[in-house]
Amino acid sequence: MSIEQTTNRGSARFSVKRPATFITAGLLAAALAVAGGPLAASAASGPTVTPNVSTASAAAQITLTGSGFQADESVTVTLDGAPAQTYPETVSTDDNGAFNDSPVSVYLADTLKPGSHTITVTGSDPADSAQTDITVVPQPTITVSPASLTVSAIRSTGVTAKVSGFTAGTKVQFGVGGANMGGSDGAPVVVASDGTATHTYTFAAGNAFAAAGTYTVSASSLDFSVVSQAASYTVVADPAAATPATPVKTTASFTG
Numbered sequence: 001m002s003i004e005q006t007t008n009r010g011s012a013r014f015s016v017k018r019p020a021t022f023i024t025a026g027l028l029a030a031a032l033a034v035a036g037g038p039l040a041a042s043a044a045s046g047p048t049v050t051p052n053v054s055t056a057s058a059a060a061q062i063t064l065t066g067s068g069f070q071a072d073e074s075v076t077v078t079l080d081g082a083p084a085q086t087y088p089e090t091v092s093t094d095d096n097g098a099f100n101d102s103p104v105s106v107y108l109a110d111t112l113k114p115g116s117h118t119i120t121v122t123g124s125d126p127a128d129s130a131q132t133d134i135t136v137v138p139q140p141t142i143t144v145s146p147a148s149l150t151v152s153a154i155r156s157t158g159v160t161a162k163v164s165g166f167t168a169g170t171k172v173q174f175g176v177g178g179a180n181m182g183g184s185d186g187a188p189v190v191v192a193s194d195g196t197a198t199h200t201y202t203f204a205a206g207n208a209f210a211a212a213g214t215y216t217v218s219a220s221s222l223d224f225s226v227v228s229q230a231a232s233y234t235v236v237a238d239p240a241a242a243t244p245a246t247p248v249k250t251t252a253s254f255t256g
Contacts, residue, residue, distance in 0.1 A: 140165030
């Protein structure tokens with residue numbers, strides 16, 4: 001779906017009969033305006049907002065640029081009428097009415113349903129508002145194998161993740177997360193013609209992700225506009241090595 005931008009500012013044209021003197025004056029004013037004379041003036045444009053993409057998934061991030069608002073004011077950003085999570089949390093405009101800290105990041109909830117959704121940015125005057133529509137697509141799915149492995153295994157053969165549902169030919173970045181930590185892993189992977197991409201996670205001894213625990217993996221487009229669902233795997237401690245039995249020496253006595 002293409003992006004549609006709308007504002008609530010409109011203009012109306014009125015046609016009335018005027019005396020010849022007014023018509024002549026009007027023609028003179030028009031000529032001066034074209035020539036750049038003192039009567040030339042530029043029409044004020046209304047607010048507009050533009051997202052970096054027209055489609056995105058739930059749990060993703062998009063960015064917005066905005067212009068045409070009042071200078072030096074705070075604006076509110078809503079998604080389908082509810083406050084949107086943004087960075088920075090408070091969005092404001094500069095001396096020219098454009099977003100400060102542009103572009104502004106908008107984070108989409110992981111519960112957002114596929115379909116058309118409307119982002120609205122409103123200035124201090126409710127008449128100063130702009131809208132844009134985005135299409136939310138289903139999140140790609142992800143699986144991992146094996147779902148459980150030992151510390152030794154994560155350091156050697158590792159665990160392989162496979163995502164399905166990305167656009168063929170695009171690049172995706174795989175990530176991994178654990179308790180209070182997370183990040184990307186490996187170089188971006190090109191999505192195959194069937195919409196899938198795979199990545200194997202292995203971690204050297206001493207790496208936080210090589211310790212026993214449960215970890216989540218996911219993949220995203222490089223601009224974070226499409227983010228896969230998450231899957232998890234568990235690393236368990238290696239089995240304790242069997243301790244050889246120690247012979248017990250005792251004094252034996254025999255009778256007979």
